[in-house]
Amino acid sequence: MSPATTMVRRILQLAIGLFLYGIGIALMVRAAIGVAPWDVLTQGIARQTGWSFGLITVLTSFVVLLIWIPIREKPGIGTVANAILVGPAAEVGLLLVPVQTHPVLQVLAFAGGLALVAIATGLYIGARFGPGPRDGLMTGLHRVTGWPIWVVRTGIEVTVLAIGWLLGGNVGLGTVAFALLIGPMAQPLLRLLLVPEPVRKREVPEPAPANALP
Template sequence: MTRAAPLIHLTRLPRAGQYALLLAGLFMYGLSLRLMLNAGVGVSPWDVFHVGVTRHLPVTVGMVSIGSGLLLLGYTALVLREKFGPGTLLNILLIGVVMDLLATVVPHPAQPPVQWAQFLLGVLLLGLATGAYVGAGLGAGPRDSLMLGLHRVYGWPVARIRTAVEVVVLLAGVLLGGPAGWGTLAFALLVGHSVSVGLRLFGLGPEKPQRGLGARPS
């Protein structure tokens, strides 16, 4: 079967194009998280934790996302000696800012069919956003950097690191009162497929190196 042509030929992008693609991807990523959060059926493990923290501190979910990203970056850079790029810092700052800016713009649907439609739109958009931000090739996100650093230093499989980290984060978020729900399970089952589609749209299939991607696009 002939493979579909990528949406954008990444090797032809000038530097300004890389940054434009990165910014577009990060905006879409923040929007996707806000769509899922406002849908009210559950969110990703990291956002269960982020929202859980807001139950106890006078901060927004975007601020918690930025704070946790900076802490992870500090650990991976200073302890694991993992390199990072400008895209890493922009990832930390912009996704949280976009989530907060869109808090009152994105609807809070009340009917379950609409809630799930909005949630699934968020999952789909997250995959496209991942393809864009990874395709820019300007640095992994802080959570990706953590997994890559642990893999490089200790030799643990990336898939196991991802699972362990997200289980711990999810449990911590639940204990803090974060919004775990059926959507959290749906996210776990669907996000891999969504990201795979997004990567392929930008010509980043499994046979090609995925620049800036560890195990989770955030």
């Protein structure tokens, strides 16, 4: 695959991944059986402020990026795109999908949203344009503190979950399901959807003329 073709694939994969991520979040929100910890925080802030879910998602992303400064984490194009695009994509999903009240439809909506988020994670991380704001916060704190990655991630998510719950966010079985399943679901997709580095042709020296002196 040529460098130009690889770049086109990376850009498309990033854009599609971020859009699907927002739609997946919306599906889980509309399932109304609990959402991911960061979305619990978003719901809680939305309930207290009256602001839209998508707007708070964007604002929260940029607040997290400010925390990157003291831990010296460097954002990529994908990091900024994530901060800007996931919130509007979630708003589109919330406009298209009504709140589910039947238990079967709730489970189906949540499962579909979880699957989309797993696929989207593989797509946008596999595009190699940089981690999302929340992922970068996790890896940055891991690098600065030296704590195991699982300790850092658990600490962050328990903190935002607790704040979101106190503010009125929706904590439920879906929250537990997300915590247990998103890692195992996303891991193989990360390997499958990783865009390989373009293969560079080796420079082959030109053969010496037949009449050249030894």
